[in-house]
Amino acid sequence: MAQHGKLPVPNFSAGGIATPADAALVMQLGAEAVFVGSGIFKSSDPERRAKAIVKAATFYQDPVKLLEASEELGEAMPGLEISKMSESELMQVRGW
Amino acid sequence: MPDEVRIGVLALQGDFAAHCDALRAAGATPVEVRTAEDLQSVDGLVLPGGESTTMLKLLDAENLFEALVGFGREKSIFGTCAGAILLAKEVVNPVQRSLGLMEMTVERNAYGRQIDSRISKIDIEGHPAEAVFIRAPVIRRAGPDVSVLATYQNTPVLAAEGRHMVATFHPELSGNNTVHSRFVEAVRKLRSAEVTGIARQPYGT
Numbered sequence A: 001m002a003q004h005g006k007l008p009v010p011n012f013s014a015g016g017i018a019t020p021a022d023a024a025l026v027m028q029l030g031a032e033a034v035f036v037g038s039g040i041f042k043s044s045d046p047e048r049r050a051k052a053i054v055k056a057a058t059f060y061q062d063p064v065k066l067l068e069a070s071e072e073l074g075e076a077m078p079g080l081e082i083s084k085m086s087e088s089e090l091m092q093v094r095g096w
Numbered sequence B: 001m002p003d004e005v006r007i008g009v010l011a012l013q014g015d016f017a018a019h020c021d022a023l024r025a026a027g028a029t030p031v032e033v034r035t036a037e038d039l040q041s042v043d044g045l046v047l048p049g050g051e052s053t054t055m056l057k058l059l060d061a062e063n064l065f066e067a068l069v070g071f072g073r074e075k076s077i078f079g080t081c082a083g084a085i086l087l088a089k090e091v092v093n094p095v096q097r098s099l100g101l102m103e104m105t106v107e108r109n110a111y112g113r114q115i116d117s118r119i120s121k122i123d124i125e126g127h128p129a130e131a132v133f134i135r136a137p138v139i140r141r142a143g144p145d146v147s148v149l150a151t152y153q154n155t156p157v158l159a160a161e162g163r164h165m166v167a168t169f170h171p172e173l174s175g176n177n178t179v180h181s182r183f184v185e186a187v188r189k190l191r192s193a194e195v196t197g198i199a200r201q202p203y204g205t
Helices: A020-028 A046-058 A063-069 B016-025 B037-041 B052-061 B065-074 B082-087 B178-196
Strands: B006-010 B029-033 B044-047 B076-080 B088-092 B102-107 B118-124 B127-133 B138-142 B147-152 B155-161 B164-167
Touching: A020 A046, A020 A063, A046 A063, A046 B052, B006 B016, B006 B037, B006 B178, B016 B029, B016 B044, B016 B178, B029 B037, B037 B065, B044 B065, B044 B082, B044 B178, B052 B065, B052 B082, B065 B076, B076 B082, B076 B178, B082 B088, B082 B102, B082 B164, B088 B138, B102 B155, B102 B164, B118 B147, B118 B155, B127 B147, B127 B178, B138 B155, B164 B178
Parallel strands: B006 B029, B006 B044, B044 B076, B076 B164, B088 B102
Antiparallel strands: B102 B138, B118 B127, B147 B155, B155 B164
């Protein structure tokens, strides 16, 4: 790993990616692939957002195409405020 | 550098990064290609392994399909696995569109499912080599002008026609750049042939 400056396997990045800009950011940080689940399916227009995120992962070094991909996508996946979550939704109390 | 050979690698999907490394090791300058403009500055092009249906969708989204056909009429393309499927004249299992630049019929997923993927030993014109097959296609029919450079289980796995070459396996994943060197040399020969007018069998050894 030290010799090649990278992992011996591809870096797949996931978790919390909700916008084309998020996908481009992880690509710029060195991800070799991005996968997105709820970021697409909990948005208001999943098909359009999925296409936009694919485009952003391809053209992550092209700011103009990133901007175009980010336009008119509807609402992104809503964030969750931890202090407002019920205890049944908290990870740390599960499984005990 | 007058001797520099710039080889594009279609970078919409698939293992384009591995091809860039292999081309660099073979002495070429790799260029990631995502738009028709990117094709302007390269002497040859690699269509990487990946998923051919996905690549077709992305080619359409970027208006690259016709640009690639035009590029292939003038310059060399090397397709591996999904890239080989894209280059073929005819694709079956299922039938799908392709660039149609090489006279052959390719059957997709011809060895079976992912569990049937394998690493095998092959012989490339007398040189032993490793072939990584990942849900690989099989060349079921090759036209009379297609020269077969390697076979596995009695079907062609490395073949050339005119200025183009295909591998049904993934030479970019073997850490050995002999196949890529062959492509880079062919591109170099064809480029100088544009000046001297000689371009016979660029992939011959």
